[in-house]
Amino acid sequence: MPFRISLEQTDQKGTEHRWPLFIRGTIALIMGTIILALTEVEKTAPVLMVYIFGIFCEIGGITAGIEAFVSCGRIKRWWPMALEAILSIFIGSIMLRAPAAVTLALPYFIGFWAIPSGLLQILWAQRFSKTYSNLWFFGLSGFTSFVLGILVLAVTNHGPLTIAWSLGCYGVIFGTSLTSMAAYLKAMADNA
Numbered sequence: 001m002p003f004r005i006s007l008e009q010t011d012q013k014g015t016e017h018r019w020p021l022f023i024r025g026t027i028a029l030i031m032g033t034i035i036l037a038l039t040e041v042e043k044t045a046p047v048l049m050v051y052i053f054g055i056f057c058e059i060g061g062i063t064a065g066i067e068a069f070v071s072c073g074r075i076k077r078w079w080p081m082a083l084e085a086i087l088s089i090f091i092g093s094i095m096l097r098a099p100a101a102v103t104l105a106l107p108y109f110i111g112f113w114a115i116p117s118g119l120l121q122i123l124w125a126q127r128f129s130k131t132y133s134n135l136w137f138f139g140l141s142g143f144t145s146f147v148l149g150i151l152v153l154a155v156t157n158h159g160p161l162t163i164a165w166s167l168g169c170y171g172v173i174f175g176t177s178l179t180s181m182a183a184y185l186k187a188m189a190d191n192a
Helices: 007-038 045-071 079-097 099-104 106-129 136-154 160-191
Strands: none
Touching: 007 045, 007 160, 045 079, 045 099, 045 106, 045 160, 079 099, 079 106, 099 106, 106 136, 106 160, 136 160
């Protein structure tokens, strides 16, 4: 059965979710591309990865907070996005304040951010699936975060190059899924 949504519902639910998703997805794509480019510069990659990932966490936390705030009055399960916002801002703050110390434990910071963040995104996607159909790419972004966490924790002893490739590929997949969701919400708003 095709899914239809009224213009009023789209304006209330789709429009305000579209921009935070687009911004977060674009930042993830930029992060992934830069980190993949840094794999050639192996000596500077770990410290730069900390800064880049810290900035990604901060911006991602802010956009997740905006999504939670926008959804607070309308969606019962707005709290996963609020928790993800708090977690991302916390991890990003630590990474940006003490990058040299974080470099030594970078896989653990990424892993302990990505696993709960991915699970919270999957919970959010489950809530969104009750409002919109065909939003599997939002669930994909959560699954991608979860898998990144498991992968990075599993390869902690394989060096910064492996972490860089994992994080770079994650950024590209995660960013593509979020920008696709934002484009889908825009198309729904335009067609309503």
